[in-house]
Amino acid sequence: MKRAQFIKIVGAGTVACACGQLVSCSSNTTNPTRATVDFKLDLTLSANSALNSDGGSVSSQGIIVVRISAGNFVALSQACTHQGTPVVFQRASNNFFCSNHGSTFSLSGEVTKGPAVSALRRFNTELTGTSLRVFS
Ligand code: FES
Known part of the structure; x- marks a missing residue:
């Protein structure tokens, strides 16, 4: 050569x-399925103001974050594990719903109704003042 x-x-x-x-x-x-997730949401910004009320949700970086009650947040991967449609939070039933084929997920991300069979990935949250950290 x-x-x-x-x-x-x-x-x-x-x-x-x-x-x-x-x-x-x-x-x-x-991609929220990546190994490491670590970002912060400034709750003073209008884009994140929904998180100042119970049942409010914000989507960021493929993760849906919901305020369950004061100081109590849930963060889950937003893509339905069936075919990837973004799930939404339903306050009345306290679960996550996929409008594509009707799967539902609990607050911990577990499947409560198919056709999805796999749980949504759950992330940790930590509130410091008006800064909400979402991390794996
Ligand atoms: S894509 Fe969510 S149930 Fe099918």
């Missing part, structure tokens, strides 16, 4: 690996 041919092959492989890394990093920024 000539030197120029070797460099061309190795160079192409390096670029392919680098692109693969970039795609992985990029997809991780919006």
